Amino acid sequence: MKYPEVLGIEQVLSQLDSFDAIIDARSPGEFALDHLPGAINAPVLDDEQRIRVGTMYKQDGSFEAKKVGAALVAKNIARHIETLWLEQPREWRPLVYCWRGGNRSGSMAHILARIGWPVVQLEGGYKAFRQQVNADLERAPQLRFKVICGTTGSGKSRLLEVLAAQGAQVLDLEQLAAHRGSVLGHLPSQPQPSQKAFETMVWDALRRFDPARPVFVESESKKVGNLRVPAALMDSMRAADCIALGLSVPNRVRLLMEDYEHFVDSPAALNGQLEHLTQLHGREQIARWQAMSANGAMPQLVEELLLRHYDPAYLRSIDRNFVKYDAALPLDLPDIDNASFAAAARHLIATAQ
Numbered sequence: 001m002k003y004p005e006v007l008g009i010e011q012v013l014s015q016l017d018s019f020d021a022i023i024d025a026r027s028p029g030e031f032a033l034d035h036l037p038g039a040i041n042a043p044v045l046d047d048e049q050r051i052r053v054g055t056m057y058k059q060d061g062s063f064e065a066k067k068v069g070a071a072l073v074a075k076n077i078a079r080h081i082e083t084l085w086l087e088q089p090r091e092w093r094p095l096v097y098c099w100r101g102g103n104r105s106g107s108m109a110h111i112l113a114r115i116g117w118p119v120v121q122l123e124g125g126y127k128a129f130r131q132q133v134n135a136d137l138e139r140a141p142q143l144r145f146k147v148i149c150g151t152t153g154s155g156k157s158r159l160l161e162v163l164a165a166q167g168a169q170v171l172d173l174e175q176l177a178a179h180r181g182s183v184l185g186h187l188p189s190q191p192q193p194s195q196k197a198f199e200t201m202v203w204d205a206l207r208r209f210d211p212a213r214p215v216f217v218e219s220e221s222k223k224v225g226n227l228r229v230p231a232a233l234m235d236s237m238r239a240a241d242c243i244a245l246g247l248s249v250p251n252r253v254r255l256l257m258e259d260y261e262h263f264v265d266s267p268a269a270l271n272g273q274l275e276h277l278t279q280l281h282g283r284e285q286i287a288r289w290q291a292m293s294a295n296g297a298m299p300q301l302v303e304e305l306l307l308r309h310y311d312p313a314y315l316r317s318i319d320r321n322f323v324k325y326d327a328a329l330p331l332d333l334p335d336i337d338n339a340s341f342a343a344a345a346r347h348l349i350a351t352a353q
């Protein structure tokens with residue numbers, strides 16, 4: 001076999017999990033927007049260098065730009081070999097890609113192959129991967145979804161976590177999107193990924209599921225924070241069997257106080273988010289809620305938000321969007337302790353096969 005071996009996207013995806021490393025040779029900025037699952041970033045040109053060489057192409061011509069670019073590429077690849085891969089054995093088999101499978105990945109793959117490693121280069125690069133992800137997500141997934149429905153604070157996300165811990169197949173869109181799915185759902189410690197990165201994570205999760213087993217998912221809307229759920233996936237979810245999760249209002253308040261502790265500790269941040277509800281509830285009501293937050297009346301505020309904002313919105317949308325909700329399997333939680341969620345998860349796993 002002659003190396004580097006250049007393979008098309010279908011061949012690469014069929015063995016994606018078998019590579020010893022997946023190396024993204026693009027700049028850190030490109031990598032941050034999206035990349036192949038499990039990839040590490042080993043740029044042959046960093047963001048500043050890429051701009052510098054690109055500017056030289058336009059101003060000084062390709063020859064001058066290639067001289068400078070080649071020196072930078074050689075230095076960067078040498079550093080990666082010394083710091084990342086010097087201890088790798090002869091049989092180490094990495095996949096290397098760049099934007100279109102051209103000079104950047106070609107340079108790195110050539111040098112790694114000359115060392116003696118059986119390196120593979122992705123033909124078409126990230127662009128070919130992105131086209132495949134788009135095509136796959138445009139098709140309805142051939143999976144049997146079980147949609148967990150329930151009003152805000154009823155424990156849907158916690159139940160998904162426990163289901164996953166017990167070995168069930170779970171698609172947690174809010175976890176992938178780094179958002180809790182409501183106007184107050186932003187996670188202060190974690191920014192949302194880009195739309196492309198979110199879609200790649202969804203694609204990667206879907207490809208790993210066993211079609212013979214159910215997949216549990218939450219009854220999301222079309223957007224989770226700023227991110228759009230792929231339309232074909234959304235259609236499949238909305239046509240799937242439902243589970244109606246029930247929890248008393250006092251327990252829902254307790255659960256939300258735990259899950260949104262960052263707002264309890266920072267009333268100013270909560271009050272800023274409440275501004276987004278002004279159009280729905282009016283300035284006077286928002287000012288009243290903001291005063292409750294500032295004065296530490298958080299349990300009372302949470303209960304009012306549930307009963308006056310979240311529950312009416314949920315009841316307006318659930319029947320319309322999830323066509324099998326009328327026949328949903330009821331599942332009531334007696335408490336929010338670990339034992340209650342564990343028992344609920346075991347029940348669902350036993351009855352959903």
